[in-house]
Amino acid sequence: MREHKSPSKNGNNGGRDASTGRFTPGNPGGPGNPYARATAAFRSVMLETITEADIKAVVKILIKSARSGESWAIRELLDRTIGKATQAVEVSGPDARPLTLEEIVKATQTIIGQDDDD
Numbered sequence: 878m879r880e881h882k883s884p885s886k887n888g889n890n891g892g893r894d895a896s897t898g899r900f901t902p903g904n905p906g907g908p909g910n911p912y913a914r915a916t917a918a919f920r921s922v923m924l925e926t927i928t929e930a931d932i933k934a935v936v937k938i939l940i941k942s943a944r945s946g947e948s949w950a951i952r953e954l955l956d957r958t959i960g961k962a963t964q965a966v967e968v969s970g971p972d973a974r975p976l977t978l979e980e981i982v983k984a985t986q987t988i989i990g991q992d993d994d995d
Contacts, residue, residue, distance in 0.1 A: 892904035942950035968976050976984070 892901050893899060894901055939950055939954055943954045968981055970976050970980070
């Protein structure tokens with residue numbers, strides 16, 4: 878995580894108000910993403926050029942690769958059709974044993990200060 882630097886009270890603040898750190902009126906705020914314009918132009922050319930037949934041909938190649946056992950193609954095909962698998966998270970106690978749902982609920986209630994009767 879980046880450390881937040883307070884605006885300088887003596888000198889150039891890069892177009893920022895020294896007391897609040899906000900940009901002053903008329904300040905454009907920065908250069909933005911230097912690659913955004915080029916990326917947008919590239920995407921536009923791609924969308925204008927690629928036909929439905931091109932997409933179908935590429936998908937057929939992807940399916941053929943997946944059927945032949947290429948793991949990257951299987952992963953890509955499944956990720957794009959049924960979605961990426963969610964990451965499993967295991968909650969364990971101090972003894973490294975997975976906690977039961979009841980234990981998690983009880984611990985949560987203790988943390989937020991609720992009784993079992995609430």
